[in-house]
Amino acid sequence: MATAAPLRSRKAQIDRTATALFRARGFAATSMRELATELGLEAGSLYSHIKSKEEILHRVCFGLAEAFFAGFEAATAATSAPIATQLRQAIEAHVRVLTRDSAASAVFLHEWRHLSEPARSEFLALRDRYEAAFRSLIQRGIATAELHAPDAAFATLALLASLNWLPAWYRPDGKLTPDEIAHRLADQLLGGLLNERAAMSQ
Amino acid sequence: MATAAPLRSRKAQIDRTATALFRARGFAATSMRELATELGLEAGSLYSHIKSKEEILHRVCFGLAEAFFAGFEAATAATSAPIATQLRQAIEAHVRVLTRDSAASAVFLHEWRHLSEPARSEFLALRDRYEAAFRSLIQRGIATAELHAPDAAFATLALLASLNWLPAWYRPDGKLTPDEIAHRLADQLLGGLLNERAAMSQ
DNA sequence: CCTACCGATCGGTAGG
DNA sequence: CCTACCGATCGGTAGG
Numbered sequence: 001m002a003t004a005a006p007l008r009s010r011k012a013q014i015d016r017t018a019t020a021l022f023r024a025r026g027f028a029a030t031s032m033r034e035l036a037t038e039l040g041l042e043a044g045s046l047y048s049h050i051k052s053k054e055e056i057l058h059r060v061c062f063g064l065a066e067a068f069f070a071g072f073e074a075a076t077a078a079t080s081a082p083i084a085t086q087l088r089q090a091i092e093a094h095v096r097v098l099t100r101d102s103a104a105s106a107v108f109l110h111e112w113r114h115l116s117e118p119a120r121s122e123f124l125a126l127r128d129r130y131e132a133a134f135r136s137l138i139q140r141g142i143a144t145a146e147l148h149a150p151d152a153a154f155a156t157l158a159l160l161a162s163l164n165w166l167p168a169w170y171r172p173d174g175k176l177t178p179d180e181i182a183h184r185l186a187d188q189l190l191g192g193l194l195n196e197r198a199a200m201s202q
Numbered sequence: 203m204a205t206a207a208p209l210r211s212r213k214a215q216i217d218r219t220a221t222a223l224f225r226a227r228g229f230a231a232t233s234m235r236e237l238a239t240e241l242g243l244e245a246g247s248l249y250s251h252i253k254s255k256e257e258i259l260h261r262v263c264f265g266l267a268e269a270f271f272a273g274f275e276a277a278t279a280a281t282s283a284p285i286a287t288q289l290r291q292a293i294e295a296h297v298r299v300l301t302r303d304s305a306a307s308a309v310f311l312h313e314w315r316h317l318s319e320p321a322r323s324e325f326l327a328l329r330d331r332y333e334a335a336f337r338s339l340i341q342r343g344i345a346t347a348e349l350h351a352p353d354a355a356f357a358t359l360a361l362l363a364s365l366n367w368l369p370a371w372y373r374p375d376g377k378l379t380p381d382e383i384a385h386r387l388a389d390q391l392l393g394g395l396l397n398e399r400a401a402m403s404q
Numbered sequence: 405c406c407t408a409c410c411g412a413t414c415g416g417t418a419g420g
Numbered sequence: 421c422c423t424a425c426c427g428a429t430c431g432g433t434a435g436g
Contacts, residue, residue, distance in 0.1 A: 165360070246406070249432065
């Protein structure tokens with residue numbers, strides 16, 4: 001009798017378990033033996049599925065980067081929509097990625113510095129591009145007077161910082177659903193950016 | 203002829219250098235040999251000044267916690283002042299601690315989880331108390347209608363998250379002074395919280 | 405503050 | 421996927 005096919009590939013299981021450990025203990029403080037034990041196998045056996053510890057980190061960090069970009073592009077595809085609407089969609093898309101896999105998000109946000117070159121620089125370039133995309137949206141909103149902020153760069157940093165703190169306190173079993181959190185965060189953070197006229201027409 | 207007294211005690215030098223390394227590479231990925239080399243001595247020699255690697259982390263984390271509390275208490279000492287004013291002072295005090303030593307702040311924010319018990323739990327209790335103090339201030343501001351926010355807990359988290367992102371982008375040699383950054387951040391973050399009447403009277 | 409060293413643990417590999 | 425192992429490195433100590 002054949003054993004049932006695994007629900008996820010072994011490699012995907014390794015990534016998932018490693019991500020949880022990287023988040024809880026940090027990349028450097030997580031040992032491959034610990035990871036193997038958690039998966040019910042021996043340390044050496046991991047290497048028939050992966051090439052190295054860093055390879056896992058690489059996949060997690062760049063996979064999340066892709067998810068963030070995909071969300072942003074879908075949110076801002078309707079270029080004729082009001083900037084405030086596009087920004088709201090982008091915020092909600094960002095929050096959905098953060099809540100869909102908060103462990104991977106935490107690793108994306110804090111463990112990327114353990115990537116070795118050139119991956120580390122490539123990662124930072126992607127992150128900068130993502131920030132620039134938000135900043136550009138906010139700048140256009142200010143230019144068309146749909147948004148108001150004393151400094152677009154500051155506003156962008158503060159906005160993303162508020163969002164990125166989410167994995168630190170989000171609990172999947174909390175009383176708010178991911179969508180409710182996304183709405184509420186968007187309300188609050190847009191509230192500070194909308195100018196009065198726009199706020200009234202909302 | 204006696205050698206000149208060191209500008210800082212050796213222990214303080216060790217703490218400073220270790221803090222910079224902990225920030226750059228993370229606590230677990232920083233070796234005592236690396237730290238010793240940076241200070242121009244041998245690894246074993248460190249232990250005539252300190253008891254352990256974790257002792258350094260402990261001092262940094264709890265020292266910063268003390269600095270944050272001291273700033274908050276000074277900022278809110280004038281209990282008869284408008285809540286918005288107290289909150290502004292508290293924000294600016296927080297930013298001044300972050301900019302005065304951004305390396306130690308980054309360690310305080312991200313490396314505390316490498317503390318072993320019971321220090322780790324003690325640290326988290328302090329951090330919770332600090333957050334609660336901000337939340338309480340914001341809640342009182344909402345109660346007296348000086349501030350406006352759909353959810354005080356959310357507003358507190360978003361506020362502190364925005365502030366705590368600062369060590370990630372602050373450069374001591376940047377074009378803005380710490381005080382200018384403090385003012386600007388306070389303007390922006392209070393802007394979203396002040397209700398219209400308070401905003402007009404400002 | 406150094407020399408010399410300890411036991412423990414690390415990421416990863418060879419061979420099956 | 422396991423057994424058995426590699427060289428390297430870790431935090432920390434003894435004795436001076």
